[in-house]
Amino acid sequence: MELTGLDLRFPAVLVVGLLVAVVATVAVTRHLARRSAHATAAVANTSALTALPEYRRALRTHRIRMAVLAASAVLLGGAALVGAARPVDTTVERPETRNRDIMLCLDISGSMAAYDAELVSTFKRLVTRFEGERIGLVIFNSSAATVFPLTDDYDFINEELDVAGRALAGDPDLESFFAGTFNGRGTSLIGDGLATCVSSFDRIDTQRPRSLVFATDNHLAGRPIIDVVEAGELAKAKGVRVYGLNPEEDGVDREAVEMRQVVEGTAGRYFAMSDTSAIGGIVDAVQAQEAALIDSSARALQTDNPVVPITLAGLGLVGVIGASRRWSS
Amino acid sequence: MTTTLLTRVKSKLFVHARRRSRSMLEGEYASAFHGRSLDYDDLRAYVPGDEVRDIDWKATARHASPLVKRYVATRKQSLVLVVDTGRGMAATTRSGEPKSAVAICAAGLIGYLAQRHGDLVGLVRGTATSTVSHDLRGTETHLELLLRAIDAATALDADQSNLATQLRWIVSNVRRRLFLVVVADDRDLDPALDELLRRLHVQHEILWITVEDADPTAIGGDRTAYDVSDREPLPTLVRLDPKVREAYAASVEQRVRRTAELLDRRSINHARIGSSDEVVTAVFGLLERQRRARR
Numbered sequence: 001m002e003l004t005g006l007d008l009r010f011p012a013v014l015v016v017g018l019l020v021a022v023v024a025t026v027a028v029t030r031h032l033a034r035r036s037a038h039a040t041a042a043v044a045n046t047s048a049l050t051a052l053p054e055y056r057r058a059l060r061t062h063r064i065r066m067a068v069l070a071a072s073a074v075l076l077g078g079a080a081l082v083g084a085a086r087p088v089d090t091t092v093e094r095p096e097t098r099n100r101d102i103m104l105c106l107d108i109s110g111s112m113a114a115y116d117a118e119l120v121s122t123f124k125r126l127v128t129r130f131e132g133e134r135i136g137l138v139i140f141n142s143s144a145a146t147v148f149p150l151t152d153d154y155d156f157i158n159e160e161l162d163v164a165g166r167a168l169a170g171d172p173d174l175e176s177f178f179a180g181t182f183n184g185r186g187t188s189l190i191g192d193g194l195a196t197c198v199s200s201f202d203r204i205d206t207q208r209p210r211s212l213v214f215a216t217d218n219h220l221a222g223r224p225i226i227d228v229v230e231a232g233e234l235a236k237a238k239g240v241r242v243y244g245l246n247p248e249e250d251g252v253d254r255e256a257v258e259m260r261q262v263v264e265g266t267a268g269r270y271f272a273m274s275d276t277s278a279i280g281g282i283v284d285a286v287q288a289q290e291a292a293l294i295d296s297s298a299r300a301l302q303t304d305n306p307v308v309p310i311t312l313a314g315l316g317l318v319g320v321i322g323a324s325r326r327w328s329s
Numbered sequence: 330m331t332t333t334l335l336t337r338v339k340s341k342l343f344v345h346a347r348r349r350s351r352s353m354l355e356g357e358y359a360s361a362f363h364g365r366s367l368d369y370d371d372l373r374a375y376v377p378g379d380e381v382r383d384i385d386w387k388a389t390a391r392h393a394s395p396l397v398k399r400y401v402a403t404r405k406q407s408l409v410l411v412v413d414t415g416r417g418m419a420a421t422t423r424s425g426e427p428k429s430a431v432a433i434c435a436a437g438l439i440g441y442l443a444q445r446h447g448d449l450v451g452l453v454r455g456t457a458t459s460t461v462s463h464d465l466r467g468t469e470t471h472l473e474l475l476l477r478a479i480d481a482a483t484a485l486d487a488d489q490s491n492l493a494t495q496l497r498w499i500v501s502n503v504r505r506r507l508f509l510v511v512v513a514d515d516r517d518l519d520p521a522l523d524e525l526l527r528r529l530h531v532q533h534e535i536l537w538i539t540v541e542d543a544d545p546t547a548i549g550g551d552r553t554a555y556d557v558s559d560r561e562p563l564p565t566l567v568r569l570d571p572k573v574r575e576a577y578a579a580s581v582e583q584r585v586r587r588t589a590e591l592l593d594r595r596s597i598n599h600a601r602i603g604s605s606d607e608v609v610t611a612v613f614g615l616l617e618r619q620r621r622a623r624r
Contacts, residue, residue, distance in 0.1 A: 039553060041545075042485055042555060044515070046558075048577070050556075062567045
């Protein structure tokens with residue numbers, strides 16, 4: 001978003017207004033000249049009057065008054081004209097910045113319990129790297145629950161991530177955080193979780209870059225409705241790129257290999273949690289993807305900004321009234 | 330011009346005063362300008378305004394009505410109208426007429442009275458830079474020509490006014506004794522003019538008529554007032570300012586008093602006229618004072 005400064009919506013008004021002002025001035029001047037040519041009174045020896053200090057004082061006041069009146073009238077007229085031309089602030093918006101949807105998908109099964117708090121703080125750091133994107137959080141165990149849907153309210157996101165962090169660290173007051181995650185058959189149904197996360201993107205009909213940060217160890221414990229590979233196919237079908245984030249407590253095991261295959265099958269990338277480049281890698285990958293996907297045509301957003309002309313016109317009006325009134329009692 | 334200027338002057342006299350007071354004015358004129366000498370000429374009927382002591386009581390006793398003595402030495406006087414015809418006199422006077430109209434009316438009235446009385450009437454007129462003098466003659470046509478000369482010369486594009494030029498001309502060109510009727514612009518009499526008056530008064534008899542200027546602070550706001558000398562307009566709002574008006578009124582009062590004091594000091598009779606309607610009254614008062622002063 002960038003500000004390109006004051007602009008006029010109807011610049012023609014200025015031209016027309018100036019023309020009208022010039023014509024009116026000429027007409028008034030001519031009329032006054034004609035009138036004064038008709039109604040004059042020749043007076044002799046006015047030096048007796050003009051030499052009076054009272055006259056000089058009155059003349060000085062009169063001249064100042066006329067100068068203020070003229071300046072105020074010009075200010076008022078000019079400001080009114082500029083105001084009529086509707087000054088606008090033009091802001092150029094780059095639409096792709098608000099077009100990214102990023103879903104954070106967190107496995108809270110027992111096997112992940114030791115890592116969840118850390119993952120949440122990783123998410124938090126991840127969030128600070130984005131700006132303008134919509135971010136949502138889904139947690140899953142035997143079933144998935146949406147903590148917060150896609151939103152660009154970053155204060156809210158940070159607040160919710162803080163709550164999640166405390167809940168996952170074992171805060172007994174926040175048991176309700178896990179509500180809705182034990183409805184499936186077994187625990188840690190990875191495929192169901194991923195499928196739910198993939199389904200959590202809204203506005204499916206619009207072409208938007210969608211990314212999913214999938215934090216899990218991929219250790220299945222139960223019978224999922226959809227397995228991880230099928231969920232990966234679903235993500236692929238919906239154009240969702242999945243970025244895997246694995247704590248890899250047991251090193252690169254079979255599950256890790258499977259997970260890498262799944263996420264890379266969706267054109268995403270796989271990171272071990274210990275990998276310090278994980279966050280930067282995800283951010284870069286997301287942004288690189290958007291750049292490629294979005295036709296970044298800048299859109300100008302114009303908002304009326306009449307503050308300056310209205311203020312000046314007000315000053316001019318005050319000047320006109322003040323100068324044309326007789327203050328002497 | 331359908332009516333002659335003199336006719337207008339006369340009509341002023343008739344409209345303003347009835348026949349009786351007209352002859353009274355003539356009497357005033359005679360008493361003001363014709364002193365008594367030892368050379369008795371003839372008798373004429375008394376008209377109001379004549380000096381009571383000029384009445385020939387013996388002749389009156391023989392006659393049914395009062396008779397007044399006339400004296401030979403004073404039969405033919407020379408009256409010279411000294412009129413400013415600069416652009417200052419083309420300006421407006423208090424009544425809204427041009428000042429020259431008032432000047433013509435006043436000069437015409439006195440000239441007419443003089444001519445009726447058999448005196449010779451002449452004219453010295455001019456501006457700050459030039460002076461024109463006209464012959465002394467005793468006919469109505471001549472007086473009319475004089476008035477027309479004043480009327481034609483006084484214009485807004487004429488030269489500036491300065492009566493000192495005409496008075497200086499008289500000082501250096503006139504040797505004989507004259508009755509001067511000075512029709513002057515409304516301005517302060519400076520020391521140079523005072524000195525001229527002193528010298529003139531030794532030789533001549535002087536009546537001083539000031540034609541008032543319009544009060545610029547009283548001219549309506551619908552008209553633009555400007556000074557005739559430089560055509561500089563006076564800002565309407567400034568001249569109509571109540572404080573300015575007050576100060577101007579005070580300054581005018583002072584100036585009038587200064588002028589009156591100066592002329593009184595030189596024992597010159599004077600009047601201020603701001604409208605042609607006031608001319609008859611003002612001239613009457615002027616002649617009345619002149620008569621009393623001579624006694």
